Amino acid sequence: MKKGIVLCACALALTIGCIWGNTMMANEASQAAVGASLPKDHVFTTIDENGRLVEMDVEQMEEETAQEQEARKNMEGLQVGGVRDLKYGVVNFRTKSSASLNTNYVDAVTGESGYTNGYYAADAAFLGYENGKVKFMLSGVVGLVNASEVEVLDATEDWYVSFYRCEQGVLKHYIKNSMYGNSYSSAITVGEMQSYMKNNVYYYSYDGHYFYTDYIDMLDDYLNDTRANAINADEPYYNYYQFVSNRSKTGFTADDINNYVKYYLGSSYTSAKTKMYQMGQYYIQYQNQYGANALAVFGVSANESAFGTSNIAKTKNNLFGHNAVDSDPDMANGYSSPQNSIKDHAKYYVNLWYSTPKYSTYHGSFLGDKASGMLSYASDPYWGEKAAHWAWSLDLYTKDKSDVGKETLVFKDAGAVNVRKEPSTSSTVLYTTPENANMSFVLLDEVKGSTVSGSDVWYKIQLDVPLNSNRTAIDYSGDKYDFAKSYGYIHSSLLSKDVLDNDSGGGSGDGGSDSGAYKKGDVNNDGKLTPADYVKVKNHIMGNSKLSGKALTAADMNKDGKVTPADYVKIKNEIMNK
Template sequence: MKKKGLLIFTSLFILISIFASDKFLANDGAGEDTSADEAQNFEVGEELDEDHMFTTMDAEGNIIEYDMSELEEETAAENSAQMRSRTIATYADVSVGVVNFKTKSSSSLNTTYTEDGTNRSGYVNGYYAADAAFLGYNSDRSKVKFMQAGVIGWVNASEVQVLDYTNTNQVKSVNFYRSEGGTIIHYGTNNISSSSYWLQTNVGPRQSYMQDNVVYYSYDGHYFYTTYSKMISDYKAGTRANSINPNNPYYNYYQYLSHRTKTNFTAANFNSFLLTKTNSSSKMNNLGSSFIQYQNSYGVNASLTFGIAANESAWGQSSIAKNKNNLFGHAAYDSDPSGSANGYSSAAYSIYYHTKVFISEGYLDTKDYSGRYYGSHLGDKASGINVKYASDPYWGEKAAAISWQMSKTYGAGDAGKYTIAIKSKGTNLNVRKEASSSSTALYQTGTSGDYPFIILGTVTGESINGNNVWYKIQSDTTLNANRTALTQDKGDYDYNNYYGYIHSSYVTIVNTGSGGSTGTVKGDVNGDGKVTSADYLFVKAYIMGTKSLTSDQQKAADVNGDGKVTSADYLKIKAYIMGTISGF
């Protein structure tokens, strides 16, 4: 936080007071355009559709519509004055800088970039998040290197401004994180020249390495810094050594939770929570059962879907939601029998269409026709659905904040339920049918970093570099009945049969699930880290009734996965030790 930003509480109070006193609480906003066709338009810098309205969120999950006209006028005046004084010589020597993305006269205009190292195209809108970390120029200074919402990219220098962070006349606010009362709150700015913050999101519980009421800087949400300059120095050097958590990156549970999971929240929880944010006139009212129904049919977590709907439709009160039964900002569709463009016959139908067509058949299809697959999680601009769904770089974090609010209200064992592992950038990992590198590759992950897997269990398989531990993971994509290949345009999802295997060396577990142990290695009954004759003797003794096994030992002993420990398991472990089978 800048020295002149110490008035944040006062500024924030003034900002929210202005909202409350004017028309900003009308909740007529809608979310980002998300159709398959329009996703491609974003990449070439097309405008947002005419129904697009900007909303922001506070720390309690309240969604506020924002009138952009006044901000656009302010932006034009500010940028005009700054651009008049801007020269290459002045900005070439900026060592600790901020990239200002809010430079365009209209909030409907996105800014495109290419990701560093991959040349993957992306887009953001500076009116959602103005600031990014400045990492340098290319050789002729026609491109600016930046980091924002996890992505490191290159943007045309003519479309942004590079500002000196140390100049408090130019930079009065940048985004930051702070632990308040045991909860991490992310403050975001859409106006660098103002000391107010328009965005607050609940990112989850305070981490052990954090202190309450201390400002932390981060442009990836994983590594946190006590000073802006330390962060920039690390980013430029390609390290995170000076962060407060260099060996323990943070992953927002709901933001990195796969859609291919099930929530513990009930339909009644969704219905009652909605009424704490809005009233019964909401188009989301009494639709809890629809969120659960389509989760179970199409493999799309109801809590994550609920969060997207709340964010996109301003809790079901946006004009698109009211007039077109569209809870998700879907643009220009004629697929509904009603024949209404950008509309559905009911709000429940929009939930069906979102879960089946947009998510299960679209964003979670590794061979999606529109190239929208970057992982099955909400994510940010580095990975996940947020890469292509929204011009708001913190869209995924906002949707995740709704799940955090529900977890805080109802508990229900939902937060932290699943074990999540993360792979790093650059590895295009094969998800195999079995725990062997020669087994059929069901699909590939792509090279995106911060890519999560849901770990269902641990098995022994082919040894790679002396390590025979493989993870059974939930498949992102739909598979055929024999689990030999992916299927397309089939939204129906079988949680029990759609799984694959990855070698443990490629990923790091970042959350150990509370819903049951996944740390047991199949066959390693005595827990010594390897499968030996001692293990099948354990099983034999259990079968003979001379030894009891703990719950985890029974899971390890049940190598054929039939839910019980029998002589079949004993014989299979013995065969593995003798080398007649390669894995379980």
């Protein structure tokens, strides 16, 4: 760790309001009676003079917070809106006076408008200036924000920033809430420690896919649009519960959900104290009817309603904070029963509003991050990670089963992609995806179809959109999602396969099938050298997508240990018999 970035954890369980597409508010649940078998989240901690994490009591935490506020007010040289000539910087987004105020930005990749809260999740990576705006990366999104909305700090000076850390084989994310102090707002359990990680080592990442042990090295990569210095440069990580599509079914049962809620709440698990009492059957029922993965919906509701104990949950039977905006939480919808809020969430929010191109809220039918998925419209940049955390925690609690790796996911790079009715370029286009990168789909099968760029391999995917019974059009009624009918095809050259397994939870990246040995140059492992192979190599060299594993080895035609334009030319010459 280079001088300039300081680490100190003080993880505090907060109840913070956040907006989701002007329709939802997140209330992060405080940890109740969690036993020693699960990692503790949101404990009060700091780092002592020997670099060890030490728990604090509430009084100490409150004193630390007060000192932070005083330091913030007395900090000399505060230049919100100032343009600074820095190469290495940290963008401070906490410039607003309360959590009811958001900061707007523009997605530098898609040109779409976005926003994040101006009072928490403070730090982002500074990527310079573009068109007079501050360029940054936060929770996967590369954005442009008005300089008057943020503060740019020198990363070579001493600042406390967000970090990831593995503890007893579990990966956790410590989120910085204020740049002027050493407290952290959350310590989120993300998933299992990956093979390339070590316990008790601090890792930096603002996309959650590539991790660095040195903050300046990370910024160098971001500025050069590469991930070469990451510890997992060839193996991007995808948090399974954060990126698996809602158009999948959990292997957990209603009893599993009920038992975990009971375990978590302890003596508070009664119908009088929680609106999540005995709700397991409804998560499963509406998953099967509306195509809303029960564990993902459970994670959202647990995160939004503090396990059914929030005021909005108790007074309005609203487990999701539907329509409770940052500026006025009292606008939240009311329901006749908590199960009706689960139905409403599955039927409309998941099945239609966040899964069909008719609505501007569609960026992928998965929780996601600020770059893609349902989180695109949350003001809390780590909302998807927090909701996925509760799915992961239930997974840890229920030791005899796991969903992780149950589905094989395929990912789309930046740019719009046509989804077709059949595996042919002449087939009907069912819909066109948004331009967001890292949109994921559940892979159902690989089939042969019309040839594109020398390859006839197509991916059969579970569609985000619900189709009618004839598979001829999108069903906008909201009445159901038919898993058997709602499938379509995308050519394999337009998607990258990510294989997740129950042991690592990590991704193998753009590597094609993992079965059998790859022939030299056959990057997509379809048994032959075609233009599709050198297109993948070209995209890797240009940084548009990354090869890994056997695919990366196959791409290294001259066996010099790296993939360069020389390898691209060799593949092309072999195809042309030169």
